[in-house]
Amino acid sequence: MHSNKNKPQMAKVNRKEAKMKFSYEQKTDDLFIFNPKEKSKGSIEMGDIILDFNNKKELVGIQIMNASKFTVSKKVLSKLKECSFNIQKQKQWSIIRLKLLGEDILIEPLISVPLN
Secondary structure, three states: OOOOOOOOOOOOOOOOOOOOEEEEEOOOOEEEEEOOOOOOOEEEEEOOEEEEEOOOOOEEEEEEEOHHHHOOOHHHHOOOOEEEEEEEEOOOEEEEEEEEEOOOOEEOOEEEEEOO
16 A cells, blocks of 8 residues: 655645745845744755645745745845745646745745646
8 A cells, every 4th residue: 555644745725824934045045935833844845946844734834945046136035025925726736926025026936836
């Protein structure tokens, strides 16, 4: 019998957008957005993106390495005021919408993840 017990599934959708914390390291160009009230119990790495899940298989954190290549310049990323994400389930995909709020800019990139 094959078990998927340790493999996070993207089928879970956050009930509401939680207040997120974030950090951006300009030297390494890493952006980390996370829910401080949740603990990561597993992760999936997809290239420069790492998705962290809690024990309910809900997304609780996102790390984007080389973030300036994925979103905007290091200068804009270093001046972010607020970051968050939410998930929308589609038929065969989960769409993760990031919200990156800077001084004079709002960036909302999407990450598409296939459902297992």
